[in-house]
Amino acid sequence: MLGRRRMLRQALRGAGNAPAQQKLHEAQRLMAEGQFVEAAAMFDELGQQAVQHGMIRPAINLALQAGRACAQAGRGDDALAHARRALDLILNAGQPARATRAIPRAAAFLRAQGFTAQAAALEKEAAQRLALLGLSLQALPNVGTRSLPSTCPQCAGPLRSDDADWIDAVSAECPWCGSTVKTV
Ligand SMILES: [Zn+2]
Structure with missing residues (x-):
């Protein structure tokens, strides 16, 4: 794969x-x-x-x-x-x-x-x-003030904290590769 x-x-x-x-x-x-x-x-x-x-x-x-x-x-x-x-x-x-x-x-x-x-x-x-x-x-979810990294650690796709697919308050799903990205 x-x-x-x-x-x-x-x-x-x-x-x-x-x-x-x-x-x-x-x-x-x-x-x-x-x-x-x-x-x-x-x-x-x-x-x-x-x-x-x-x-x-x-x-x-x-x-x-x-x-x-x-x-x-x-x-x-x-x-x-x-x-x-x-x-x-x-x-x-x-x-x-x-x-x-x-x-x-x-x-x-x-x-x-x-x-x-x-x-x-x-x-x-x-x-x-x-x-x-x-x-x-x-x-x-209530996103609060937490921030995601600017790019996905797995696929390097751009991420935006104000436009993310939040799973909970500290994690979001990368829209490009689907991995779970934690806040920084
Ligand atoms: Zn990704």
């Missing part, structure tokens, strides 16, 4: 004009600069590439990021569509426990951007699909 760092590199290596890792950095830069439509398109493209390479964890994260970018661009329905695709990927990958955390975060983000109806639709669909598996959506 390949190491996680190598797997991530493979996942991010695209067939387009620029290496996918470079595109990911570009998409993150566009987000930081408020170019949300362009960022969303780039996250979406990277996500499709990740799916084609069978790299489901990065694909899930990229779909969630595309959704956030759309929400910030004022495109609530597109944001919902990306979040639904992330939900599909999570459930198809047999990782429903991840959805119990990721979907409430995505819904909270939609709500924060004013997309109340889309947030409710996402929560309803996720709750119904998770109920079939005996699971329910979790309340968002």
Whole structure:
């Protein structure tokens, strides 16, 4: 089995004009600069590439990021569509426990951007699909002031404490490789 760092590199290596890792950095830069439509398109493209390479964890994260970018661009329905695709990927990958955390975060983000109806639709669909598996959506953990390292110790993917998949107050799941990252 390949190491996680190598797997991530493979996942991010695209067939387009620029290496996918470079595109990911570009998409993150566009987000930081408020170019949300362009960022969303780039996250979406990277996500499709990740799916084609069978790299489901990065694909899930990229779909969630595309959704956030759309929400910030004022495109609530597109944001919902990306979040639904992330939900599909999570459930198809047999990782429903991840959805119990990721979907409430995505819904909270939609709500924060004013997309109340889309947030409710996402929560309803996720709750119904998770109920079939005996699971329910979790309340968002109280993150407090703890910080994650800026990059994942396992795969070197960028992490953000204010945008992390928190498991509890001192640990979060790396969105890129799925390992548990402790606060510093
Ligand atoms: Zn990682």
